[in-house]
Amino acid sequence: MITQRTANVTKTILNQCNTIFAMRTFDDTGKDFLSNYIGSDYAGVLPSLEARHAVIFGKASSCENPVLVRLNDRNAFLATFRADHPVPPLPAPLAAQIAVEQQAGPDELDDEIPF
Numbered sequence: 348m349i350t351q352r353t354a355n356v357t358k359t360i361l362n363q364c365n366t367i368f369a370m371r372t373f374d375d376t377g378k379d380f381l382s383n384y385i386g387s388d389y390a391g392v393l394p395s396l397e398a399r400h401a402v403i404f405g406k407a408s409s410c411e412n413p414v415l416v417r418l419n420d421r422n423a424f425l426a427t428f429r430a431d432h433p434v435p436p437l438p439a440p441l442a443a444q445i446a447v448e449q450q451a452g453p454d455e456l457d458d459e460i461p462f
Contacts, residue, residue: 353377366405371396385413 348364350356353376361380369381372393382390385404392415393402399420404413436442 353380364405366403366407369393369402369404370400371398389413389415 348356348360353361353372353374358380367381367384369385369390370393372378372381378390378393381393385402389402389404396402397417399418400415401418402413402415408414
């Protein structure tokens, strides 16, 4: 489960999470809840975490204490991953449909999206 609004998720659900990746958060409800898992010291640093950093705690970590980590750089990851695993080409009918949609103006598309 991934959420940006810890306060909107019931504690029953959050209590069933075996591993927590806590990223930057500013609301007191989220910090208070997470302090039960990672401790108040680690929860206190959550508002000041840099982008793509997290505090990890739980069964997926081999450490007994929470760990502050820097997550992978998306662009570097994609460059490396896609070199070994290129995106397969779309089937011809789907590729043709996408090409038509990209050339059509917004009023010409036959979709039912109300905006």
